[in-house]
Amino acid sequence: MTTRLEAGALAPDFTAPTDTGTFTLSDHRGRNVIVYFYPAAMTPGCTTQACDFRDSLAALQAAGYEVVGVSKDSPEKLAKFREKEGLNFTLVSDPDLEVQNLYGAWGEKSMYGKTVEGSLRSTVVVDPDGKVALAQYNVKATGHVAKLRRDLGLD
Template sequence: MTTRLQPGDTAPSFTLLDADEKEVSLADYRGRRVVVYFYPAASTPGCTKQACDFRDNLAELNDAGLDVVGISPDKPAKLAKFRDKEGLTFPLLSDPDRATLEAYGAFGEKKMYGKTVTGVIRSTFVIDAEGKVEEAQYNVRATGHVAKLRKDLAV
């Protein structure tokens, strides 16, 4: 069974490469709140919808003191192509060995089309300014998720 994070837990630290192959760490966001969301694959319909929803709501989230970071197992080159095609203005990070996905409980068994498969569990976390988990949402829907998150956070 995959470990699930709970509000109040210390967020697992990470340092991953972004689409430009620059290192980005959770520690870079210390002192600010950050939304860290995990998605299965760049340029797929659901993941594109979700990323574009974050893009379209980024100004309001930033105004509320929230940064956004997306993480998937994709290589930096694929992330760069996805970012450029969709005009994404927040960091997309590459976790090819899935260590960060696993640390957050965002990789494991899930149901897909009625079958049990192993893969990325679409998940979203809000990490507070001290590095603690404020929200931990697993098995989120690609469509409508950002609106629900904004409502949950009163943004």
């Protein structure tokens, strides 16, 4: 089981491929970055969550936040997901699970009554200094963005 991050910890830096190039977290110092982890593009829960971020992006950006979604999907699948759902934020490909392991977003979970290893739906907010401002694990797909906005004092 990977270690979960806590508020105040230095957020692990990473560089990973996206559907449009590469993303390096440290390139975004000076800004708040919401890094959210989801199991798989184009599945019902992940689509709901991604569309919630899409629909809230303008308000999040106005409040000084960027959004980055991370999954083990290939850049090609992420490009299809972006196009199909009109997603307007960065999608990171993490097929080797390096980023998910660094952030404590991979581990055991219960699925249909069985214990399996997989992506833990998680959100880590990184502050402008590169530190964890908020870390939430095993979040619900539906309603998560609204809860996150409340937790960040944006509503």
